[in-house]
Structure formats: structure tokens, C-alpha cells
Amino acid sequence: MDAPVESVEEPILVSGDAAQVSEDSAATPQDAELGLDADVGSSSISVAESAVDAADATADDLNKALVHEPVLHAAGCACAACSGRSADSTGGSGAGSGGDLSAASLGTLDQLADYLETQFWTDFSGANSNRNFNLSDTGTFAKDGDLTYNTSGNSQDSDGLSSGRADLVDEAFKLFEAILGIDFQKTTTSGADFRFGDQYSGAYASSTRSGSTISYSKINVASSWFGGNTSLGDYAFQTILHEIGHGLGLGHQGLYNGSGAYSTDADFTNDSWQAAMMSYFPQDNNAYFYNSSTNTSVDASFAFLSTPMVVDWIALDDLYGAQGYGISNAFVDDTTYGFNTTISASKSKVFNELKDLIPTTAFTVVDGGGADTLDFSGFSSTQLIDLRPSDESATNVYASNIGGKTGNLTFAPGTLIETAIGGSGADTFRGNSANNSFDGGGGTDAVLYGGALTDYSLSLSGSSLQITDLRSGSPDGTDMLSNIESVDFNGDTRSWATLLGLVNSAPSISGPSGSVGDATSAVSVNENITSVTTFSANESVTWSLSGGADQAQFSINSSSGALVFASAPDYESPQDSGSDNSYVVTVRATDTSSNTSDQTVTVSVQDVNESSGGGGGGGGGGGGGGGGGGGSSTPSGGGATNVVRSIENTVINGRRYFSNGAERLVGQSTINIGMLGGNDFLEVVGGANNFANGNNGEDHIVLRGGKGRYLGGGDNDRIEVFSSGAGSWVNGNNGNDVVIGSVDGMVYRGGAHNDQLLVSAGLVWGDKAADTFHAVAGAGVAQIQDYTIGEDVIQGVAGGGFTWTEKGLSYGVGDDQMLLLLGVFDQVTVI
Known part of the structure; x- marks a missing residue:
């Protein structure tokens, strides 16, 4: 047998006879039809509970703490309990804090959740009285992820609940399972983990536990509770959710029990149904509740609750998330809420019927992942659709106004809905950190942003306007807007037409x-x-x-x-x-x-002329053309474009020579050539061991690939390097040459005479005479190896400047630099 257990009973009793209720009881509202003379004293509960719990512990082991829920009577009721309560008094049989609202403070949502989990039980029943189920597969009362419930007859009530009330319990547990992932299994076994009955007046829950671990919980909801109603969306269903919350380990939102007045019993000024189903205080006045019971600090419509609310889910996540049964398990696939929902009634009838329930009730949506949509296209009322998830460190929830109500939809922490669809009314949208898509539908619709217009970029994607947050971390993401009439940038409202005028047009x-x-x-x-x-x-x-x-x-x-x-x-x-x-x-x-x-x-x-070579013979040295060999191409003179494929045969000094006429040569693979005379053009696109010599004439050599060595020759040559393998080198040789390049890992040499070197990377040698080194763009560093004072010059650029580096003096702008490897006594003047 397990260690002695403590029977902790939180009955939500509805009784007008306060003297019969123990001082540590707590209560919830009761419908107007409940008789005030119901005999629900602590002695009758004690007898019933002692008999039931005898199997687990003796009567001496049992500690009974009755948790009541407040009487729900129509305003102005003249019954004995109601007539004796003033607008500012606690009244009824409950244990209120007895203070006044001036002592209450704003609590963060996390603080409110902590109160439900721990502080209520400490204040109500003493230290270490908090509780929860053990959902692991080891330890005291291990449930291994499964919790059973019985509504048909059990140790709580031999005949259980009516079929209508049992259906409400089924839907409540389907909802909890859809969010938390706990497997709630209905059973006819009397020893279930949750045991429901309706034989006593009122509504209450009790838990039998060892230390902080619950063995089982009992819940009573009188058959006459809220007129015997069995519909979703009313107070009977909210009560069942509330009592299951007790059975799972949640207390009340304040130290009240049985009844309570917001003006005197609230510990938190933000204690209301909008934040927690475990609260006693509605969002606004309603005929069923006393004015003093309403939270006067919340701007929201009165609405019964169709789900637990933000604070409840935070608390339940704290209790069960570490065991693997937290709110991250909720609806992890792509999900549509509202109209055109993807949630089946078998999964959760409450969420399946959200579009029908939300015009009169309040919801908290919890979603664990996927690409999700909020579809309120069928509503004609003016709506605020705020997709921001609640922040545990904040003191308020982000609430939406849906289907004609104010503040009746909230999102749990971590819930990110990507798409929102409005109805035919004038809807206003507020996004979250995800990349949102807003479709206003009909009506005059707007989107709100927290930054200034200049914090965003605008563009068109088809007929939609794309707005991208440019701020650090992009808190608003990138959104797509359609059927929207205006956008508000932190108070700066711009019409759709105005924004289209600001959109950058596509490039030409x-x-x-x-x-x-x-x-x-x-x-x-x-x-x-x-x-x-x-x-x-x-x-x-x-x-x-x-x-x-x-x-x-x-x-x-x-x-x-x-x-x-x-x-x-x-x-x-x-x-x-x-x-x-x-x-x-x-x-x-x-x-x-x-x-x-x-x-x-x-x-x-x-097509171009590609002349075929002869057989295997040699060729002439300086005359009209070279002989071919081995099937290689033999270019002819006269300025034609010739394709040099792979000229490797030893003809004259190991290389093939071309005629004195101006040649246009394209080297496709490995080349070894000399150009004897004329103003020749050589373009190299491949090869791994190339050699080319321009010899006489003003030659133009262009490198677009391959690897090798290239000489300009004896006249004023031009060598341009666009791409070449590492280790290649070029040399202008004799003449006033121009050498251009931006490829790193190469050597660029001007050669003899006065050369111009426009190089942005690699090793650069001016060689002899007065050379000019140009500072050019290329986002690289050209290392000048032989700068000669008095002869060579640096051609500066606008904005250029000198900086010392660990390797030497550097000149340039930004990433474009020339590193001057100077001697100790060298001087530099920039012109």
C-alpha cells in the first residue's frame, strides 16, 4: 500500500447555510434554481468521503478541505443569502481575503499562473499542499500518460451523471487532450482517475493524494446546476472545465472560496475570466452576477468560457510540460480555426464549432506548430484580430474582438498564427513575429504596425502588398496584405493607394x-x-x-x-x-x-573558319605560316579568327608560331604559341599549362580561364585578366604596356618602359622605368613589390587615404587597397 494519503476535497458547494461549511472551503457560482436549504454540510461530505477512501487510508488519515464555487443568482435576488450581502461585502459562505482593492496589484501572467499552481494551495491549505498527477511511468501513482474518467457510476456517485452532462465531460476532456496530449480515457471502472457525480448540491472537486502526487480526483456538479443545462457555450460547461482544472491541480486565482467580491477579495487587479477560468470574476456585469463580483479593471464583454484561458494554460504547462504533456503538443499540423476549420468534431467539438460559439463566449487558442489560419470570413461585425501571443512577463493578454464581442479571443504563449482572414465588416489586424498574411475580405479594413513607415520596405507581389520589417530582428516579419484599405505605422496612417505609390517599381x-x-x-x-x-x-x-x-x-x-x-x-x-x-x-x-x-x-x-592542319611535317620560322602536326589546327594569316585547340607539338623551339599578319586567336585548351608580327589578339579560355608570347606588334591578350604564362612582346601591349588559375603570371615586357587585373594569386608585371598597372589583387611589379600604379575598385589588396621613388607614381582616387598595416603602408578606399611594400627610406607622393 502506498504511503498515507490526504483526501483534499475542493467541492464547489452551493449552499445558503454558511454555518455548515468548513472554514477552509472554496466555492464557484450556482444557478438560480438551486434550493438554498440544501443539506450540504461538512458532516455529510465527511461520511461519504470517509467511506469511499477507506481502501486507501483510515478516516484519521483523511484531511478534507472543501472548495466551493460562488452562488449564481440573478441580480436583485431577495433570498436570505443575497439580501444579507452588500455591494462591497464578500457575502456567502466562502473564505475571502477580506481586504479591499487598494491592496491588490497587477500580476504578470506568470505570477498569476504561479498562484494557481502553488500559492493558492499554500494560502488555503498550508505549505506543501500543491498537487498534480504523476504522468511518468515510475514513482508514486504513476499514470504513464493516461488518465481515466468515469461518468456512469463510481465511488463518487453510484449512477453518475446524466447523458447530457456526461457528453459535456467528454468534450471537456477532448479539449484538454487536444492541447496537452494527455490520453484521457473514458471507463466504467469505478476506480477511475476522475470520478464524476451529481448527487450533491453545488459543484466541487476533491483530490486524494500522497504528498503532492494525486491518486484520483472526484468532481460533483449538481444535476440542477445552471438549470440542468447540457449545451456547450454555457456556464455548466465552464464549470466542468473549472472543476477539471481543480482535479488537475489548479487552485483559484485568489484566496476566495464559495463566493468573492472583486472589490474586496481580489489579490490581483487583473484577476478575471479573461485571463483565467479559475477566477471568480467575470469580465463585465451580467444579470447572473452581482456588480461587486465583476472585474472593473478589464475592458471586455461578458462571456462564458469555452476553453481554459491563457493563465490556466501557462499553469498547466508548468505542471505537466516537463513530463512531456505541455501546450507545445497542441495542434502541431497546419490548422484552420473558425470558418472552414480543419479541426474535426471527433478531435474537439469545441474548436470544431468555434465559429458558432465565439459570438457569445470566450476562447484561448493554443497551437504548437504548422502553418495556421484564423478564418473569420463569415462575420459581418467590426473586428480586431490581434495575432500576438500572450507574454508571460506581461500583465495583460493581447485580446481580439470577434463576432461582436470585445476581448473574447486570446492566444497562449508560443502560439503563432500565420494567416488571418477578416469578414465583411471593418476589420483591424495586428500581426505577430511570424510572416503573416492578412486578407481583409469585405469592408474597410486596416493593418497596424508598431514601427514607423521608414522601418519597413514595400513591394508588390501580384495584387498583394508585401511589407518587410527592416528593424533588427525583424519583429514584424514579412507580411502579405490583400483587400486592405489602410495601414497604420505607429499612428501614421497611409491609404492603400498611397502605399502603392511608394512601392519601388520593378527594375528595367x-x-x-x-x-x-x-x-x-x-x-x-x-x-x-x-x-x-x-x-x-x-x-x-x-x-x-x-x-x-x-x-x-x-x-x-x-x-x-x-x-x-x-x-x-x-x-x-x-x-x-x-x-x-x-x-x-x-x-x-x-x-x-x-x-x-x-x-x-x-x-x-x-560558325567560324576552323582550318585543318597538314600531316606530320614541320613549319617555317618567320614567314607566311606554320606547318601543322599531329592533327593540330594550323591557323592561317590575314587576320582571321583561328581556334587554337591543343598545340603541343615541337615545331620551332617547342612552340607554334603564327604569321606576321594580325591574328585573332582563341585558345580553348592548352596552348604554346608565339605571335610573330602584327597587332594580334589572343583570348584564352582554358588550358592548364599555357604559354604565349606576343612578340612584335601591339598585341591584346585577354585571359578568361586556364593557367599559364603570358608575355606582351616588344611593343605597346594590353593584357586583361578576367579569370585565370592561381600561379599564373603576365608580363607586358617591352613597350609602354597596360596591365589590368583583379584575380588574386597571380603575378602582374609591367616590364620595361613606362607601364600602367590597374590591378586590384595579387602581386604587382612595375619593373623598370616610370610606372603608374592605379587605385582601382575590386574589393581586394594589390601588393606592390617594387615601387621606385622618383620614377613610379600612385594614381589616387577620390576619398583615398593611407593606413599603416602590419605588412606595410596601404593606400585606397574601403576594401580596395594597394599595399606598398616600401624600403626603409622610401617616400610616397599621391597625385
């Missing part, structure tokens, strides 16, 4: 053909070249590819808008979807407000 794209903003464009490129075209826009944008039949064949630089083939196209082997060398891709520009524009470009690939 300039493509390779047509006009700015055209939806299509076209461009032609030669085969064997990856570069296609570069797009631009009328504002700062991010570039991407958004479609097109041949999207996979391309890539685009997100910053520059440069469109390139993923691999160089071959006219003789087309890879486009139509196999006709006409490639289609869609380019997208996205601005800082997330507005987008698309342009579809058709890229036509052109």
Missing part, C-alpha cells in the same frame, strides 16, 4: 538589343567563345537565371550581369534544345525591394 533591363525594359532581346556570338553579353538595369540589382529552354547551358554573374556559356558552344555540335544553334535563356533582375523583371534572350551561335 537593358539587353543586347531592343529598348530598355523589353521582355525579349537577341544576340549573335561566334562559336567556341563563352562570353555572350552583359546586361544592365536602371537600379542596383542582383542577376540570376529564371528560365528558358536552354537555361542549363548558361550562367550569369550576379553582380555584373555578364552572361556566359557554361562551356564554349560548338557550331558543328549544337547543345540547344532545338539543335539549331539558337539558345534561349531568361535573365532576371531583382532589386533591393525584391521587385523582379525578366528578359528572355535568344543567343544565336555563328
Whole structure:
């Protein structure tokens, strides 16, 4: 047998005979039909309870503490109990605090919950009298997540409840199970964990426990309670919820029992039904309640409760959450509340019928996850739909006005509803930290935000207005608004039309053909070249590819808008979807407000002359052309564009030479070439061990890939590096050369004579003569290795400046720097 148990009974007795009720009793309201001469004295309860509990403990072990609920009579009732109570008196049989409202204080929701869990029991029954079930699978009275209940006949009442009242109990437990995840099982076994009866007057709950662990709880709700009503949405159902709350371990919201007046018995000024079902004080005056019983500090309509409220759920989460049965278990899937609900009646008839019940009652919604919707589209009244979850550290709940009532909907802490749909009335929405979607429906609707207009960005997404919170942490998230007539930014109200005028328009794209903003464009490129075209826009944008039949064949630089083939196209082997060398891709520009524009470009690939080489012979040195070998391409003179595939054969000094005429060469893979004369152009896009020498003539070398060494030659050459493998180097060689680059891990050398070096990364050598080092953009650091005082100069830029680093003197703007590796006695002058 377990340790001696304490029978703690919280009967919600309705009796006009206060003398028969023990001093530590507590009470809840009773309907007007209850007789005032009911014989519900402590002696009769004692006999009944002692007989029932004998199996667990002797009568001497039992400590009975009756918890009553206040008499519910019509205002102005002339009965003995009512006529003897003044507007400011406690009256009745309960134990009130006996103070006045001046002694009450605002409590945080967490403090109110703590009172329900612990402090009420301490004040009411002494220290260590708090209680709850053990839902684990070990220890005293372990329930392993299951609690049984009996309404058909048990040790509490041999014939149990009427079928109508039993149905209300079923719905109450379905609601608790849907939120907490406890498995409440109905049984006909007399020794259930919850035992219901109606044989006594009034309504009360009692718990038999060992220490703080409940073995079982008994609940009595008189058959005549609230006129015998058996409907959801009335006080009988609220009473059943309240008594189950006692049975699970909750006390009252203040030290009152049996009756209480807000003006004299409230410990917390925010003690009301709006916050807790365990409160005695309605939100507003009602014919069934005395004026002195109403909370005068709450701005809300009178409404019976269809669910436990915010503070109740916080307290129950404290009691059972650590055991795995907290409010995070509630409705974890995508859930719609209200009209078009996704909650079945078998899951919870209360939430299934929310749209029917909420115009006359109050709800707290508890939701543990998913993408959820609050649908009040069927209401025509003016509504406030406030999606903010209650904050345990706050002293108020965030309440909505739904279906014609004020303050009748709240959300538990942690509950985030993403979507809200209004009705045909003038609705006002307030979001939470999630990304919300608001649909105003009919009427003149508004959305409220806590920040200034400048704290948000605006953009259009179809016909909806997207509002994004730019503040740190984005407390309002990113919301989508539709059918909304105005938006209030912390008192600054803007109409829908005004906001549309403020929305940044989509960017306009300039493509390779047509006009700015055209939806299509076209461009032609030669085969064997990856570069296609570069797009631009009328504002700062991010570039991407958004479609097109041949999207996979391309890539685009997100910053520059440069469109390139993923691999160089071959006219003789087309890879486009139509196999006709006409490639289609869609380019997208996205601005800082997330507005987008698309342009579809058709890229036509052109054939070029690709001359075939001879057999295996050698070639001439300085004359009209080189001989081919091993199947390699042999370019001809005269300025044609030649494709250099892989020229590795030893012809003259281990490399292939081209004629003295101006050549345009494209190196696709490994190259080893020399260009003898003329103003030649070499573009390198691949290869792993390249070598090229421009020799005589003003040559132009462009690197777009590969790795190797490249010399400009004897005249004024230009070398541009867009992409090249780490370890590559370029040298302008003789002549006044221009060397441009932004690729790190390379060496850039000007060579002899007066060179211009525009390099934003890598190692830079001016070499001989008077060179100019330009400070250029590129978000990199160019390390200048041989700056010569008196000859070389730094070409400054607006806003440029010097800073000392651990490696040396650095000059530039922001991330664009040149690191001058100077000697001890060197000096620098910027022009």
C-alpha cells in the first residue's frame, strides 16, 4: 500500500447555510434554481468521503478541505443569502481575503499562473499542499500518460451523471487532450482517475493524494446546476472545465472560496475570466452576477468560457510540460480555426464549432506548430484580430474582438498564427513575429504596425502588398496584405493607394538589343567563345537565371550581369534544345525591394573558319605560316579568327608560331604559341599549362580561364585578366604596356618602359622605368613589390587615404587597397 494519503476535497458547494461549511472551503457560482436549504454540510461530505477512501487510508488519515464555487443568482435576488450581502461585502459562505482593492496589484501572467499552481494551495491549505498527477511511468501513482474518467457510476456517485452532462465531460476532456496530449480515457471502472457525480448540491472537486502526487480526483456538479443545462457555450460547461482544472491541480486565482467580491477579495487587479477560468470574476456585469463580483479593471464583454484561458494554460504547462504533456503538443499540423476549420468534431467539438460559439463566449487558442489560419470570413461585425501571443512577463493578454464581442479571443504563449482572414465588416489586424498574411475580405479594413513607415520596405507581389520589417530582428516579419484599405505605422496612417505609390517599381533591363525594359532581346556570338553579353538595369540589382529552354547551358554573374556559356558552344555540335544553334535563356533582375523583371534572350551561335592542319611535317620560322602536326589546327594569316585547340607539338623551339599578319586567336585548351608580327589578339579560355608570347606588334591578350604564362612582346601591349588559375603570371615586357587585373594569386608585371598597372589583387611589379600604379575598385589588396621613388607614381582616387598595416603602408578606399611594400627610406607622393 502506498504511503498515507490526504483526501483534499475542493467541492464547489452551493449552499445558503454558511454555518455548515468548513472554514477552509472554496466555492464557484450556482444557478438560480438551486434550493438554498440544501443539506450540504461538512458532516455529510465527511461520511461519504470517509467511506469511499477507506481502501486507501483510515478516516484519521483523511484531511478534507472543501472548495466551493460562488452562488449564481440573478441580480436583485431577495433570498436570505443575497439580501444579507452588500455591494462591497464578500457575502456567502466562502473564505475571502477580506481586504479591499487598494491592496491588490497587477500580476504578470506568470505570477498569476504561479498562484494557481502553488500559492493558492499554500494560502488555503498550508505549505506543501500543491498537487498534480504523476504522468511518468515510475514513482508514486504513476499514470504513464493516461488518465481515466468515469461518468456512469463510481465511488463518487453510484449512477453518475446524466447523458447530457456526461457528453459535456467528454468534450471537456477532448479539449484538454487536444492541447496537452494527455490520453484521457473514458471507463466504467469505478476506480477511475476522475470520478464524476451529481448527487450533491453545488459543484466541487476533491483530490486524494500522497504528498503532492494525486491518486484520483472526484468532481460533483449538481444535476440542477445552471438549470440542468447540457449545451456547450454555457456556464455548466465552464464549470466542468473549472472543476477539471481543480482535479488537475489548479487552485483559484485568489484566496476566495464559495463566493468573492472583486472589490474586496481580489489579490490581483487583473484577476478575471479573461485571463483565467479559475477566477471568480467575470469580465463585465451580467444579470447572473452581482456588480461587486465583476472585474472593473478589464475592458471586455461578458462571456462564458469555452476553453481554459491563457493563465490556466501557462499553469498547466508548468505542471505537466516537463513530463512531456505541455501546450507545445497542441495542434502541431497546419490548422484552420473558425470558418472552414480543419479541426474535426471527433478531435474537439469545441474548436470544431468555434465559429458558432465565439459570438457569445470566450476562447484561448493554443497551437504548437504548422502553418495556421484564423478564418473569420463569415462575420459581418467590426473586428480586431490581434495575432500576438500572450507574454508571460506581461500583465495583460493581447485580446481580439470577434463576432461582436470585445476581448473574447486570446492566444497562449508560443502560439503563432500565420494567416488571418477578416469578414465583411471593418476589420483591424495586428500581426505577430511570424510572416503573416492578412486578407481583409469585405469592408474597410486596416493593418497596424508598431514601427514607423521608414522601418519597413514595400513591394508588390501580384495584387498583394508585401511589407518587410527592416528593424533588427525583424519583429514584424514579412507580411502579405490583400483587400486592405489602410495601414497604420505607429499612428501614421497611409491609404492603400498611397502605399502603392511608394512601392519601388520593378527594375528595367537593358539587353543586347531592343529598348530598355523589353521582355525579349537577341544576340549573335561566334562559336567556341563563352562570353555572350552583359546586361544592365536602371537600379542596383542582383542577376540570376529564371528560365528558358536552354537555361542549363548558361550562367550569369550576379553582380555584373555578364552572361556566359557554361562551356564554349560548338557550331558543328549544337547543345540547344532545338539543335539549331539558337539558345534561349531568361535573365532576371531583382532589386533591393525584391521587385523582379525578366528578359528572355535568344543567343544565336555563328560558325567560324576552323582550318585543318597538314600531316606530320614541320613549319617555317618567320614567314607566311606554320606547318601543322599531329592533327593540330594550323591557323592561317590575314587576320582571321583561328581556334587554337591543343598545340603541343615541337615545331620551332617547342612552340607554334603564327604569321606576321594580325591574328585573332582563341585558345580553348592548352596552348604554346608565339605571335610573330602584327597587332594580334589572343583570348584564352582554358588550358592548364599555357604559354604565349606576343612578340612584335601591339598585341591584346585577354585571359578568361586556364593557367599559364603570358608575355606582351616588344611593343605597346594590353593584357586583361578576367579569370585565370592561381600561379599564373603576365608580363607586358617591352613597350609602354597596360596591365589590368583583379584575380588574386597571380603575378602582374609591367616590364620595361613606362607601364600602367590597374590591378586590384595579387602581386604587382612595375619593373623598370616610370610606372603608374592605379587605385582601382575590386574589393581586394594589390601588393606592390617594387615601387621606385622618383620614377613610379600612385594614381589616387577620390576619398583615398593611407593606413599603416602590419605588412606595410596601404593606400585606397574601403576594401580596395594597394599595399606598398616600401624600403626603409622610401617616400610616397599621391597625385
